Amino acid sequence: MTKDITFNFKSFIKKYLSNVEDNFIIYFLLLNYLHKKYNLNLKFKSLNF
DSSP: OHHHHHHHHHHHHHHHHSSTTTTHHHHHHHHHHHHHHHOOOOOGGGGTO
């Protein structure tokens, strides 16, 4: 089951975040969520913006 969940999550990311311009808000919210959850020091440069 863990494999399926991981696969589905990757598919979700590929499907909804492949086009950054159209899904910028989703991308930003996901980045914000990851930043809060894992306390990551992410910058937009690392995402090639």
